[in-house]
Amino acid sequence: xxxxxxxxxxxxxxxGPAGNAAAYxxxxxxxxxxxxxxxxxxxxxxxQGAILYADALEKIIPDFRDSAPLERHVVxxxxxxxxxxxHLGTHFRSDQYNQQPGNRYTIIRARFDxxxxxxxxxAGALVLCEMxxxxxxxxxxxxVIGVNVDRENGRIYADAVILxxxxxxxxxxxxxxxxxxxxxxxxxxxxxxxxxxxxxxDARFNLTGQEGAVIEMFxxxxxxxxxxxxxxxxxxxxxxxxxxxxxxxxQQQTTPVELLEKLKRHPSVAPLIAGGETRExxxxxxxxxxxxxxxxxxxxxxxxxxxxxGFLNAVHREGSNLAMTTGRLAAETLLELFAxxxxxxxxxxxxxxxxxxxxxxxxxxxxxxxxxxxLDRQRQFVADYPxxxxxxxxxFFSVDGRDKEAKEKEIIASFRQRRSLLGxxxxxFRVWRxxx
Amino acid sequence: xxxxxxxxxxxxYRVDADRPHIRIRNPELCNEQCDTHACTVCCPAGCWSFEDxxxxxxxxxxxxxxxxxxxxxxxxxxxxxxxxxGFGILFKFG
Numbered sequence: 001x002x003x004x005x006x007x008x009x010x011x012x013x014x015x016g017p018a019g020n021a022a023a024y025x026x027x028x029x030x031x032x033x034x035x036x037x038x039x040x041x042x043x044x045x046x047x048q049g050a051i052l053y054a055d056a057l058e059k060i061i062p063d064f065r066d067s068a069p070l071e072r073h074v075v076x077x078x079x080x081x082x083x084x085x086x087h088l089g090t091h092f093r094s095d096q097y098n099q100q101p102g103n104r105y106t107i108i109r110a111r112f113d114x115x116x117x118x119x120x121x122x123a124g125a126l127v128l129c130e131m132x133x134x135x136x137x138x139x140x141x142x143x144v145i146g147v148n149v150d151r152e153n154g155r156i157y158a159d160a161v162i163l164x165x166x167x168x169x170x171x172x173x174x175x176x177x178x179x180x181x182x183x184x185x186x187x188x189x190x191x192x193x194x195x196x197x198x199x200x201x202d203a204r205f206n207l208t209g210q211e212g213a214v215i216e217m218f219x220x221x222x223x224x225x226x227x228x229x230x231x232x233x234x235x236x237x238x239x240x241x242x243x244x245x246x247x248x249x250x251q252q253q254t255t256p257v258e259l260l261e262k263l264k265r266h267p268s269v270a271p272l273i274a275g276g277e278t279r280e281x282x283x284x285x286x287x288x289x290x291x292x293x294x295x296x297x298x299x300x301x302x303x304x305x306x307x308x309x310g311f312l313n314a315v316h317r318e319g320s321n322l323a324m325t326t327g328r329l330a331a332e333t334l335l336e337l338f339a340x341x342x343x344x345x346x347x348x349x350x351x352x353x354x355x356x357x358x359x360x361x362x363x364x365x366x367x368x369x370x371x372x373x374x375l376d377r378q379r380q381f382v383a384d385y386p387x388x389x390x391x392x393x394x395x396f397f398s399v400d401g402r403d404k405e406a407k408e409k410e411i412i413a414s415f416r417q418r419r420s421l422l423g424x425x426x427x428x429f430r431v432w433r434x435x436x
Numbered sequence: 437x438x439x440x441x442x443x444x445x446x447x448x449y450r451v452d453a454d455r456p457h458i459r460i461r462n463p464e465l466c467n468e469q470c471d472t473h474a475c476t477v478c479c480p481a482g483c484w485s486f487e488d489x490x491x492x493x494x495x496x497x498x499x500x501x502x503x504x505x506x507x508x509x510x511x512x513x514x515x516x517x518x519x520x521x522g523f524g525i526l527f528k529f530g
Contacts, residue, residue: 038518040450044526045500109530130521150521168502170518181506188503190480192443193529237529250474250507257440257480280529281443283480283499285506 008034010334011147011158012125013133013171015042017320018306019164020116021060021327027125029335034156035125036149038132043113046166047284048320049191049230049239051214052105052112056321060328061119065101069111071234072212073102076205080268082219082229083390087268098211106212106232106239108193136161136175136302143345144175144301160344161302162330164323167285169308177302178295183246184376185289185310187227190256191241192264194276198236204272205233216317217242219386221263223254226375226382229263230317231272238273240264243286247376256283288314291369297356298349303330311361315368315435322361329355370434378430384418385427440482444497452523456495458483458504459515466491470511475504500525 012023015037023035039045051074057064076093097103121127137146137155146157165171173180205213217229227244242256242263249256263269287293287310294311297304305311306323313322333352334344342348356362375381392411415424460466466473467490475484481499485492498519505516518524 038521040522040526043530045524047527047530050530110527111529113530132518132521168505170516183507183509186506188478188480188501246478246503246507249478249503250472253477255440255477255480255482257438257443257482261438278443278446280446280527281499282447282527282530283501283503285501285503 006156008032008156008158009338010034010160010162010331011036011156012162012164013147014164014166014306014308015039015113015117015120015127015129016046016164016166016306016323017113017116018308018311018323018327019162020113020120021056021324022162022164022305022331023125023127024060024116024120024123025328025331026334027120027123030124031335031338033125034158035120035127036131036133036147037117037127037129039129041114041129042117042127043110046109046113047189047191047282048109049232049241049317050107050109050112050320051232051317052107053318053321054101054103054105056324056328058101060324068115069107070102071106071108072207072210073097074104074106074214075207075211076213078213078215080215080217080219081386081389082217082221082266082268083387084220085267086390086394087217087219087266088386088390088393106214106234108234108237133165133171136171136177138175142300144299147171159301159338160334162305162327163302163308164305164327165308167287167307169304172295172304172308177299178304181285181287181310182289182293183250185287185293185372187243187245187286187288187314188249188256188283189241189243189286190260190281190283191230191239192260192278192282193234193237193239193280194273194278195237196273196276200275201233201236201238207233210235217263218382219390221259221266222382223252223259224379224383225249225252228317231269237279238276240269240273245288245376246285286314286319287312288372290314290372291362291365292373294365298346298352300346301344303333303349303352305330311365313364313368315371316364318364325359325361326356329359368435374430374434378427380419380423380427388415388418440480441497444481447497447499448526448528449496450523450526451496452519455520456493457517457519457524458493458495458498460491460493461513461515463491465511465513470513474507475514478503478507498524
């Protein structure tokens with residue numbers, strides 16, 4: 001540190017999407033911002049699938065498309081229900097997604113985060129890497145007044161601290177600002193990035209130019225656990241991975257590597273990645289507890305943003321956009337207070353909560369607040385239905401001399417046998433209620 | 437069967453030799469009280485082992501996800517920290 005006793009307007013802990021959104025918004029408005037990142041470079045510790053949702057970034061950097069390292073814009077979304085040898089799926093493909101401006105892009109996080117951090121620095125923030133925040137500094141009243149980093153004379157002071165330190169949120173939980181995360185509120189995702197020529201990807205997925213396709217997968221691949229698989233096309237690589245709830249993972253015997261290998265061997269997936277070269281294997285936790293797992297989001301001198309607060313919409317596989325949006329809203333809350341000459345007290349920072357409540361972030365999380373619990377209790381949604389539907393499709397589409405009415409009866413009987421008529425009606429009701 | 441070591445071999449690390457960032461608070465708890473050893477199954481980098489009645493931990497291949505810390509909720513026996521700044525996994529792609 002050049003001047004260890006220097007005081008900043010705001011310290012942002014972490015240089016992922018949430019931290020970068022916050023630091024950029026504050027620096028752009030002329031505030032004195034220090035951003036601390038534990039990695040060698042921004043992105044070196046960060047992992048995501050990864051899909052970038054343009055809207056959230058556009059609200060921060062409107063012309064990001066001119067310089068951001070984007071892989072492909074998504075024109076096709078596939079949803080697959082998997083059984084051991086088959087998948088039953090839907091594809092949505094639209095040429096509308098080829099019209100500028102693009103809506104969703106695949107990205108490679110190490111490259112994207114570096115770019116985002118460059119924008120933060122150009123906006124005027126001081127970004128220091130290889131700095132791990134070990135604790136928060138508080139005054140006698142308990143108000144957060146700065147951070148301590150793992151360096152000599154590591155005490156740095158600020159009027160407010162934004163915690164964007166990621167899903168493990170060690171800084172916040174050790175400071176007693178939030179409870180530690182629980183196995184039932186977090187999923188472990190593992191993924192590989194597999195390289196192959198762009199032309200091969202274009203041909204396998206029916207793509208041209210910068211078009212991209214993404215696949216989300218459910219069913220037998222998660223071996224009865226609540227979990228999902230994914231496959232995203234990058235320019236000249238494919239990201240493939242799977243994530244399952246830790247509360248389920250800890251009660252079974254399949255390792256994450258075996259789960260990933262099994263997904264890659266699935267007959268619907270294997271031909272798509274055949275011949276590619278794996279260049280990295282990564283793992284990351286995802287805070288999937290939803291609305292009911294959210295901790296207190298602000299207090300005297302501090303705010304939580306992004307994964308460190310648990311802002312993730314597991315149903316829609318959205319996280320980075322919630323991270324960027326909450327980072328921006330936290331920053332805008334502070335800008336409003338600074339402009340009015342008001343301190344970052346807990347009562348003033350309640351405006352951050354108000355902004356969140358008005359945004360899609362809280363509205364979406366509230367809408368799906370019952371989903372995590374429902375999937376945890378009602379195992380038929382992951383364990384029974386994907387198989388039943390695949391068997392029904394196999395029966396229906398196989399031409400074998402039996403009459404169609406007999407096939408229909410068999411299919412209906414297979415559902416009633418596994419779930420009973422009341423069970424089926426109850427499941428329909430549960431889905432309806434959990435998504436209201 | 438693909439071994440986890442073959443996967444980790446693709447990754448870039450700067451190992452902080454002899455300074456593991458994860459420690460077991462009380463190995464006897466693992467050896468004698470815990471009967472699941474879920475860490476040995478769930479760790480995506482295969483850092484944990486349980487052989488001959490003894491828990492083992494080698495953090496060199498750690499992906500810094502936090503799984504072992506979170507799943508050990510019954511005993512809270514994992515003293516988990518990030519590696520010293522600049523050390524540990526260096527994701528090329530993330």
